[in-house]
Amino acid sequence: MNKFATASPADLVPPSHLSARAIKLWHVAVPARANSLPQIALVRSALESLDRADGAREQIAKEGLTFTTLTTGAVHLNPLTRLEKESRAAFVATWAGVLKFDWIGS
Numbered sequence: 001m002n003k004f005a006t007a008s009p010a011d012l013v014p015p016s017h018l019s020a021r022a023i024k025l026w027h028v029a030v031p032a033r034a035n036s037l038p039q040i041a042l043v044r045s046a047l048e049s050l051d052r053a054d055g056a057r058e059q060i061a062k063e064g065l066t067f068t069t070l071t072t073g074a075v076h077l078n079p080l081t082r083l084e085k086e087s088r089a090a091f092v093a094t095w096a097g098v099l100k101f102d103w104i105g106s
Contacts (some may be wrong), residue, residue, distance in 0.1 A: 053087035
């Protein structure tokens with residue numbers, strides 16, 4: 001017996017703020033792995049992390065991987081690289097670890 005509340009049809013609709021890519025993944029993940037509200041929340045969180053990582057990657061492509069300070073001339077890594085790394089790691093941890101998706105066929 002499942003101790004968590006089961007999802008209603010309204011819970012199965014992807015959030016409108018997700019990217020088109022994330023919505024496609026939602027339609028794969030929710031029917032396959034998410035039959036309770038906590039599982040749907042994990043799918044949502046994972047896909048929001050993926051969108052955040054992709055957004056950071058797009059901004060890094062515009063701004064460049066590094067920047068030079070005007071005062072010292074020191075070259076620094078774009079701070080968005082950390083955001084991308086952490087967001088992508090959060091996606092992978094949830095997608096593979098908690099939702100049990102592998103990268104070969106499920």
